[in-house]
Amino acid sequence: MIGFIKKDLAMIKSNFKLLGVLIFVYAIMGLMGKMDISFILPFMCVMIMISSFSYDNYNKWDAYCISLPNGRKNSVKSKYITTILMTLMVCLITIILSFIISYVNTKTINYEQILVTMFGTLFGTLLVLTIMYPIIYKFGVEKARIGIFLLVFGIVIVFGFLSQYIDLSFIAKTLSFLENYIVIILVIIMIAMVYISYKVSEKIFSKKEF
Numbered sequence: 001m002i003g004f005i006k007k008d009l010a011m012i013k014s015n016f017k018l019l020g021v022l023i024f025v026y027a028i029m030g031l032m033g034k035m036d037i038s039f040i041l042p043f044m045c046v047m048i049m050i051s052s053f054s055y056d057n058y059n060k061w062d063a064y065c066i067s068l069p070n071g072r073k074n075s076v077k078s079k080y081i082t083t084i085l086m087t088l089m090v091c092l093i094t095i096i097l098s099f100i101i102s103y104v105n106t107k108t109i110n111y112e113q114i115l116v117t118m119f120g121t122l123f124g125t126l127l128v129l130t131i132m133y134p135i136i137y138k139f140g141v142e143k144a145r146i147g148i149f150l151l152v153f154g155i156v157i158v159f160g161f162l163s164q165y166i167d168l169s170f171i172a173k174t175l176s177f178l179e180n181y182i183v184i185i186l187v188i189i190m191i192a193m194v195y196i197s198y199k200v201s202e203k204i205f206s207k208k209e210f
Contacts, residue, residue, distance in 0.1 A: 004065075004078035011055045015048045023093065030101040041094050042087050042125045049083040050132065053141045062208075076202045079133065080194065087125050091118055119183070126190050130197035137204045 019041075026040060056062055065071040098114045136144040 004074045005082050007061075008049070008052055008078055008082045011052050012048050015051065019044060019048065019090075023090075023097070027097050027101070030097065031104055039121050039124075041090050042121050043128065045086040045090050046083060046125055046129050046132070049079065049086065050136065050141060050144075052079070053136050057141070062205075072206050073202060076137070076198065076205050080129075080198050080201075083129055084126075084194070087122065087129075091122055091125075094118060094121075119186070123186055123190060126194060130193040134197055134200040134204060137201045137208070 022044060023041060062075070065075045068074070095114060095118050098118070099109050099111075102109045102114065132144055138144075
C-alpha cells in the first residue's frame with residue numbers, strides 16, 4: 001500500500017511546485033482583498049490527483065498493477081488515501097493562511113467563520129471526489145470530465161426549476177433544528193460518501209480488463 005501511495009505522489013511531484021506557486025499567488029491576492037482563498041486550493045488537490053489517472057493511463061500502470069498482490073484494491077485505495085491526505089494538508093495550510101490574511105487585513109481573526117467555511121469547502125471537495133472517481137474508473141478521465149460537467153449543470157438546472165415551484169423553507173427549518181448536531185452529521189455523511197465511492201470504484205476496477 002505504501003508503495004502505491006509513493007507512486008501516486010511521485011507521479012504528481014511536478015505539480016507540487018505549481019501548487020506552491022498557486023498558494024503563494026492566491027495568498028497575495030487574499031492579502032490584497034481580491035480573492036477568498038478558502039475555496040480554490042482544496043479543489044486544486046482533487047484536480048491534481050485526477051491528472052494522475054492520465055499518467056497511469058499513459059504509462060500503462062493499470063495493466064501492470066493488476067499483476068501485483070492485491071494490486072487492484074491497493075491501486076484504488078491509494079488514490080483515495082493520497083487525495084484525502086493532500087486535501088486535508090492543503091485545508092490546514094489554507095486555514096493558517098486565512099488566519100494570517102484576516103489578521104493583516106482586519107487586525108482580528110474570525111476563527112468561527114474561517115473554520116466553518118473550510119469545513120464546507122472540505123465537504124464540497126470530498127463530494128466532488130466521491131462523484132468523479134467512480135466515473136473515472138468506469139469511463140476514463142476525458143469522458144469523466146464531460147460527465148461531471150453535465151451532472152453539475154443538470155443539478156443546477158433541476159434545483160433552479162424546483163425552487164420556482166416548491167417551497168424550500170423546510171430545508172432551512174430542518175437545518176435550524178439540527179444546528180447543534182450539524183458537524184457530527186456532516187462528518188458521518190462525508191465518511192459514508194467516501195466509503196461508498198471507494199467500494200463502487202473498487203468494484204468497477206475489479207471487473208475492468210486491460
